[in-house]
Amino acid sequence: MTRSHRLRLPAIAVVAVAALTVAACSSGGSSSSGPGGGGSSSAGGGSSSTALTASAPGITATTITIGSHQPLTGPAAPGYSEIAPASAAYFAYVNANGGVYGRKIAYKYLDDAYNPTTTSQVVRQLVLQDNAYAIFNGLGTPTHLAVLSFLNSQKIPDVFVASGCDCWNAPTTAPETFGWQLDYTREGKILGQYVAQHFAGKKIGYFYQDDEFGMDGVKGLDYEVPKSMVVSRQSYVPTNTNVAPQVAALRASGAQVVVSFSIPAFTALLKLTSLKLGFSPTLVVSNVGSDPITLSGLLEAFAKQGGATVNGNALTAGIISDGYAPSVGDAGNSWIALFKKVHDQYDAKAPFDGNVLYGMAAGYTFVQAMLKAGRNPTRADLVSAINSGLPQGPAVAPYAYSATDHDGVTGAYIGTVNNGILTQEGKVLTTDTSPTGPITPFSGTESQAPAGGVPAP
Amino acid sequence: MMTSPAGVPGAQQRDAASLVIEDLVAGYGEVRALDKVTIVAGAASITAVLGANGAGKTTLLRAISGMVRPRSGRVLLDGADRAGRSPEDMARAGIAHVPEGQGVIAELTVEENLRIGMMSWPGIAPRRADRAAALAEAYERFTVLADRRRKIAATLSGGERQMLVIARALVARPRVLLLDEPSLGLAPRVMTQVMDMVVRLSRESGITTVLVEQNARVALAIADRGVVLNLGRVVAEAPAGELAADVALRHHYLGF
């Protein structure tokens, strides 16, 4: 076979210079950089007479540019790639309804394929080259961890990370970073308490994804469920879809209740494999893996050959789960009505499921924060606005935001899936992430979506 | 025109054909392995191509059979120029090329090797009876193969392999047979058998044979004409007997 026969460094100088020149030329388009932006600092909120200025990098008189990293392609794309378009749809709605103090939100989300190296690259592109004012809803724990110190060292607001890791709550070391969704530990605690109370004396098995999502969830469960009740702990890796060994082990352990911290595809596989093994435990599934619309969609295809009992709704019926946002199927809820309207108008191609709701709700929270940050905000203004707390939004429980707490939603309700809808049972429960922190019923009232669909300043 | 070989009623033997190579130029990369080679091989004749290593003998056969695309020149089979055709086309036109040492497919059985010989038969689906008859004929001639028809060719001895190759050439019913070093590595007694078989094929079936050989003495003994190549050029072409008698030439190019 032919090969070039020798390593050569002869023309390497020519080559390298040419290459670097290519890189140099290509940078011509958008090169202005540097942290300080427009000089005039924020005039604070309120006075509508203040002129709109370029108060910070990414903010002009007419636009707010924000960026995000999302797994739009690759193995993590299914499901998650719906989120950013949903947020963008909500921003489009806000832009069409007056924007944020008249500015339009330009949301640029780039694909990182769930690879931390790529995340690192695209976030630097967004910040250093595209001058994003803030990074919003960056998705994934390992991916976002790769840019945590960069964003904080550059003092870029890093808001509402799309991950339930409790690592985003570090106000001293990561003051710019804020979590958003109910973290997995809290979720595990709330589900764990339910399991301990309702299935006392039964044998419990765990089925969880072998990463920080599953392990944090199990950590929370273990705070509440007595060790003696847990008869089997089985983990899976998302790249291996044969979960029959794990399910067989759960079955052999005699587990009557299986608590699953899994993504929807693996909840569906758990269910299908259980059918194969004649195993029918009560399923308790974390919010991420229980979205009834996604699950039914995945399971529906087996109805025809599986007989009447095996259709999507029948397979998901009776799954116990938690929700920190209103149930997607609850058409009477004001938030669902609002987001359904936005979805139909701006994002109609995607199924209106939990991921879409998630993206819109996070987008709503961002608009809340921006309005609070003032007419001409600096980057620091956004951070301090969130540090002083945000009013409760679409989530059923309040945010934890304060100068010393950067966690987002603090609680959820327990419900049961029936006819493809998660129906709330009992009160919303709030808690913290500590092993002994109490789980208390939330006494406040449920918030209602604003009439115009845009949060009030 | 030759008659059908005895014992194979109905099998269509093709007519004998002449092979004329005119001004053939071929090579690899910048190397010119054949330089305006012209050879005339009459129908049903045996032509021995001789010369030292690197003289271009193998390239000549490869250029005739299409394994190497000639850069210029003509390959005339019964007057029709086929230079530049693919090896498959050449085979189907009746040119059988047995490359040096690679004649059999070691992984296949003896019978499968023979069946491969039929792949170049013209027409799409030869009748089962024709195929059976052709096999029967081959086994009749080469009884040693008949005993081993289900064995894979790898188990055959060197001589048996050459027999198999020649048997397959017979089954293929070619008009022209190109043989590259058929005697290489064979014991003298076996070599004699192989050479006998080459002669019989040519005489009985009217196959025009081009024989490349290191062993010039043996080749000239059975050939009608001889061609001597040196560095890609024809340096001598004459009836075999004349070449064998030319002491200077033998000494200079043929080493015997």
Add this chain to the structure above:
Amino acid sequence: MRAQSTPRVLGAALVVAVMVVILSIRLNTFRDYQIAEIAIEVTAVAGLTVLTGLSGQISLGNGAFMAIGAYTTALITLHLGWPFIAVLVIAAAVTAVAGAVVGLAAARLHGPYLAGATLLVGVALPSVANAYPGTFGGDQGLNVVFTTPGFLGVNFPLTRWQAWVCSAVALVTLVLLANLSRSRVGRNWRAVRDNEVAAALAGVNVARTRILAFVVSATCAGMAGALLAIVTELVAPGAFTITLSIALLTAAVIGGLGTLPGALWGSLVIILVPTYATDVATSHGLSSSVASNIPVAAYGVVLILVMLIFPQGIQGGVRWALGLFGIPSAPARPAASVPDVTPRAGAAPASQHTVPARKGSPPESQEKEGTP
């Protein structure tokens, strides 16, 4: 072909170094980051191009060596806090050992069997991090803290320093590899690649030569991993998927296998094509799933086209282009010494069967194998 003299190589490296410094100061910080990224890729690809292009062994697992280098860096930085230069040396040493182990296991393997074994190394090794989260941080990985040295002052941009460090390592690696390929070692590699039997007959220790190539390539990958750790500041298994290993091989082949400038070309393609394709796709108001997948499809098309248009990789195209201007950068005879490669131009699958296992032996000698 005559070897390039050491002064020429050093001179070229110096020119590039000066260019990097100038560019890193002139361009914006994101470009600094890209320079660092490209330098990292070049370091890893250069090692692979030596392994595959010179010694004739394929590796689909060099991403795993990068992981080893990166985790070594993270662990030492975390637990011992040693300076980066020391960490880099240790990371290189650790991956050299890993390369020797893999090379030893792979010494008897060829072609797809070697590809399969190294592919699984690439898939399996990062998953060890998940199995032992206590040591390796599991899915979340380990954080690496890297700062600019004090003498540069407080305001010196970190990305620029990273670009300098990465470029320096890449250049030193390239110079060393260039020297190595000209040395006796390089000759042995080529001899083993072209014909193992002949090389052995000529007194070359085939197994040792092959293993050494793995060590060199793993060391380069390990250093690249160490650099990646300090640039991304996080070492997590998700960064070292099989996609990375495949991208490295792709870069080596696309650039021009066995050529060091090719390593640079390949790295540029791998790093820049997806970025620019994304910029183009997202600026046309397409729906999200379409816009995000266009760069993926475009990348695939680029790989196919480069291979069809420049069979010798981009560097082969560069040589051809330089040749048009009469610049004698090209080797005198691209493929003349191996006549059996294209027996017939165009659709000629006949020879490919004879090519793979016993590489590069011309047809005449191959036919001699028929001797019983």
Add this chain to the structure above:
Amino acid sequence: MVEFLQFTLSGISFGMIYAAIALSLVLIWRGTRLLNFAQGGMAMFTTYVAIEVVHHTGSYWAGFAAALAAGVVLGAVAELAVIRPALGKPELNAVIITIGLLVLLEGLAGILYGGQFRSFPAAFSVIGLRAGSTPLGVSRFDVFVAGAVLATTLLLAIGFRYTSVGLRMRAAAFNATVARLSGIRVARVITLGWALAGLLGALAGVLVSPSTFLYPNSMDSIFVLGFTAAVIGGLDSPVGAVVGGLLLGVALSYAAGYLGSQGSDLTTVVALVILVVVLMFRPDGIFSGARVRRV
């Protein structure tokens, strides 16, 4: 004991899928001496075709047939359009082209069908079979999967052994030079090999997708394991592909079942260990001995 049975049977049913991918790789390897990295991507793409057909016709079997047909076409077109021009060039070029093809197909699938999980129906019931009261851990559909792969393998084996086309394919695979010189149109035979490989891949895609769901990358890890199976078995041996697939499927099932939560992390490590052990003793795979070394 029941668990052991269940682990074994579920391992076999997944092993059959690996075997199908491995077989398709063997077909292409024998014909072209090339590793087709796009095999999984082709299987993924043809399964999307099947989904579309099932969606429009409502018939599973129409989708099934469409997938197989699409596999044949895709295999042949890929060979003609991008592989053939690269033959005779450095051998890694064709490998990179198959990688490019894989990436292209994944990108196209994302563009055309989006990146979401899609579910693909099973041909038969997915409810588990029982022996007496003991659930076996396999469903009617799993039995169909195993049967379909075995039947296809058998058909291929018979076709290879007893038909003229099969003889041509084997001759071309073992010695392309002699095959061409015997008048066999090797180029066509190679295209046919790719078409058959495409068909096998499509079969694997249709059979595995009910158990993995379908998305542009859904065949990636299946491909890695199928490739491993082919290497374990020996790339020249169709029997080896099936044995390699079964061995791998069962071993990974035991690993996940018996090694606890670390077992699921370490499935690929287990695969690596098996591969290394096999290659230590047989550098060309278990069934390399079945193939005669050309002297």
